[in-house]
Amino acid sequence: MNTNAVKKTQGRRKIAIKPIDNQSSRHVTFSKRRLGLFKKASELCILTGAEIAILVQSLKRQRLFTFGHPSADSVIDRYLNGKSSSSTVNQLNMQQNNQSIILGFVENWKWRRKRKRAFKNQRCALGELKKKVTMRADELSMINGSSSSNSSMKIARFGVRINS
């Protein structure tokens, strides 16, 4: 009986935070950590009620991944149309200039999405990603927009499951 017996894998290993040279592993890391980042963001949203927008652009193929809370559509529409259905919007409109950043950002975002919709007018709801991050399709939404391939544009929506 070997106490330090066979280990199936080496498990996680420490890495230095520096550019990953190997292309394939860098890509894998990009995917994994991007997902982890979005998950963290969604948790932060739910736990604290914060509103978050994230843009992640890969260096290689210039694929843009965005994250928005609450659902991209609802945030965007509320900001743009000034529905003021919640106090949040009122506060936003009344506060100082900071929210203009989000406003402008969201505005451009919607504009862009409209053009995308003309391109592909349906949404692929709840892709495989959903299961992976244990999410549901209500609270948060994530939009993956890829532009390199011909039909690679896809939109995946999912929200975080709220326990109780």
Added chain:
Amino acid sequence: MNTNAVKKTQGRRKIAIKPIDNQSSRHVTFSKRRLGLFKKASELCILTGAEIAILVQSLKRQRLFTFGHPSADSVIDRYLNGKSSSSTVNQLNMQQNNQSIILGFVENWKWRRKRKRAFKNQRCALGELKKKVTMRADELSMINGSSSSNSSMKIARFGVRINS
């Protein structure tokens, strides 16, 4: 000798991802996790060379926290002025429409920042936050803009230390 001896703290405990009712703990969580999120983002930037922009808006006081890579100024200036100092910019300008989102976002961002600078024309480099996230003042930058108090506007810059 009690084997399950005294434990100084309970250590981390599992929590459900649901809105935190208690206000103070929610605020603590907001600060901690926001910082954690930015740290993750900076690591992702360095590891994979991705470009990331994050907007986090607290629900309570409408304070806006933003994160940009690489340093806000360099990214912004490169995008706006089209200096094309690196291949990154060329790719951005040549690729498809996605980057327009970032472009518009950054543009608005810069515009906003300009107004802020007219307000306070110096930067508070390397605030206390730096130490906390073990960062340096070169690679990444984070800008904390608060607008509720009278003189609460502050800008903190710091970057992540790259090992080797």
Added chain:
DNA sequence: TCCGCTATTCTTAGGCA
């Protein structure tokens, strides 16, 4: 490319100063 699998590293909830 992407999924599953661990062993490790990393993050952080709750307390307290």
Added chain:
DNA sequence: TTGCCTAAGAATAGCGG
């Protein structure tokens, strides 16, 4: 609210399919 501390929970690097 700001910062430390510690243990327990989470994220993930490297592999194999």
